[in-house]
Amino acid sequence: MFDYKKVVRIFQTTFDVKIALPKHTPFFMNILEALLLLCLLIVISAFVSCSELALASARKIKLQVMAKDGGDTRALDVLNMQQQPGSFITVVQIGLNAVAILAGIVGEAAVRPYFGGLLENAGSWGSTAASLLTFALVTGSFILIADLMPKRMAMTHPEAVAVRIVRPMMFLIFILKPVVWIFDGMANAIFKLFKISTVRQEQLTSEDIYAVVDAGAQAGVLKQQEHYLIENIFDMQARTVTSTMSTREYIAYFDKNDGSDTVLAIMSEKPHNKFLVCDGDLERVIGYIESHTLLTLFLKEKDVRLTDKRVLRKALFIPDTLSLYDVLETFKTSGEDFAVVVNEYALVVGVVTLKDVMSIVMGELVNTEEEPQIIRRTEDTWLVDGATPLADVMRALDIEEFPNSENYETIAGFMMYSLRKIPKRTDFLVYAGYKFEIIDTENLKIDQLLVSKQGEDVVSR
The missing domain is CATH 3.30.465.10 (Uridine Diphospho-n-acetylenolpyruvylglucosamine Reductase; domain 3)
Known part of the structure; x- marks a missing residue:
């Protein structure tokens, strides 16, 4: 039979308070009632532990997808709670500590006497053994059922668990609002005193995206070619045009006074789609021509001058400091797919095409005819x-x-x-x-x- 007065004495000793005990009390608790109460406390502790880890580890990106594509408003509640976690953390700590204290009181006052009765014939060590058995039972139950299992579940499915427990947690925050306000206010004051930010930082960097892509590739979600494709897209901002252009020594060009025989000989030796037209040398580029347009005119007319406006097009000049992403944007706005690259001294250092830029992204998908580097x-x-x-x-x-x-x-x-x-x-x-x-x-x-x-x-x- 449960000794109510003994529980009160333990409570008095633990919290250093005095409670007037009635001479007679109708409150009794047998071992079954004590175990049921412990089970209830374990369930409460499991809920709080699961909530703590799930709400803290739920990923912002996945929650945003759930809210936007799935229309789950609970995901928005989780996001809001992550931005201001003070109240949530306070409720978690209140719940965990209160449950732990109550479990200790019930275990000591109700479960230990039961084991003591079973071991009363064991001699002097019976009381010690009863205390150890009580400690092992209560602590083991809380570690396994109230801590390890719910936290592992929360780690495995953080977003799914978070959206299910966020509303009950919001209700607890509302119920305990006065206590939460006091503790949260004191914690914020201490953080402010030491100038520590309490706002969760969710700035996504390129390194974070690389890590996600690498994880997807290792898990088999992304194929190797898809992995390279995504990495190459991010490389476009870091790599300059000089890394993919055809350098100066490989540029094939015509002098504006070249005759048809010279032009055809150069085109036969170096079959490119586009050729620069210069006034003497590469430092005086006056434009460029497209091979198919020039050859079409050659079939119609025997003598075609390279300065003919029907074939000569204005060249696009870009600095050699542009990133590949900037080059792609320049091609998009200008409507061109061919550019001359110049350095800070206005010297031609190379030419670049849209195919060159896209080869960085698509890799071997657009370089099947070229020898690998x-x-x-x-x-x-x-x-x-x-x-x-x-x-x-x-x-x-x-x-x-x-x-x-x-x-x-x-x-x-x-x-x-x-x-x-x-x-x-x-x-x-x-x-x-x-x-x-x-x-x-x-x-x-x-x-x-x-x-x-x-x-x-x-x-x-």
């Missing part, structure tokens, strides 16, 4: 074109980063920056466990490298 020879060796962008090398070799990469954009630039000299054949350096050796140069330019797996970094030569 990275060719794997064996399990541990690669042939790499000197003009290969760093991002492609990093992806192929699984390298996290290159040192001071803001100073160069290609693997050739990395070699020149690291060697600190004009490169020549057989020059090499080792970085990130790979040996980068120059095997071919052309006009002081690194044309091709041999990359092989090595040990730790060594000094270059």
Whole structure:
């Protein structure tokens, strides 16, 4: 039979208060009633624990999708609670602490005497054993049922759990509003004193998106090509036009005074879709022509001048500092798909087409006719074109980063920056466990490298 007076004495000792006990009380509790009360406390504690983790870990993006596409207004309530979590945290702590104290009181006053009665013939250690059994029963039940299980469920399905418990939690906040206001106010005052922000920061960075994409690829949600496609889209803002343009030495152009025989010979030798037309040299570009338009006129007329307005089009000039995203926007607003790239001294450094820009995004989907820049020879060796962008090398070799990469954009630039000299054949350096050796140069330019797996970094030569 439950000793009510003993419970009151424990309560008095715990909270340092005095309560006048009646001489006779009708309140009695047997072991079954005590266990039922403990079960109720476990359920309350499980609800509070589950609410705490679910509301805290529910992802903002998924909640926004649930609210916008699914029309679930409970998701908006969760978002609002995440923005101002003070009241919610206060209710959680009040609930957990109150339940823990009550469970201890019930266990000590009702369950321990029951075990004590069972072990009354055990001698002097019977009372100690009864206390230990009570502690193990109550604590084990709370750890397993009121803590581990609900929290694991909340971690597995945080958004689904959050939208289901947010309304009951809002009701508890309303019921306990005076107490919540006091504790929340004191906590806010302390945070303000130490100048600590209590507003949840949900700023999404490109690194966050990369992490989500990588997680999707590892989980098999995204195919490898889709993974590369998304990464390449974000690379467009970081990479400049010089990383994908055709450099100056590869530009095929006509002089405005070239005759039809010269033009046809150049077009036969270098079959491009577009050719620049210059007044003497590349520094005096007057426009460009499209091959099919010029050839059509050649079929109709034997002698066509390159300055003819029917074939000559105005060239679009862009600075070499533009990102690929900016180039794409420029093509969109101008209606062009071909541009001349100039540096700060107004010197032509290359040309770029819409296909060049899209090749960064689509990769091999638009480069099926071109030789790949990275060719794997064996399990541990690669042939790499000197003009290969760093991002492609990093992806192929699984390298996290290159040192001071803001100073160069290609693997050739990395070699020149690291060697600190004009490169020549057989020059090499080792970085990130790979040996980068120059095997071919052309006009002081690194044309091709041999990359092989090595040990730790060594000094270059």
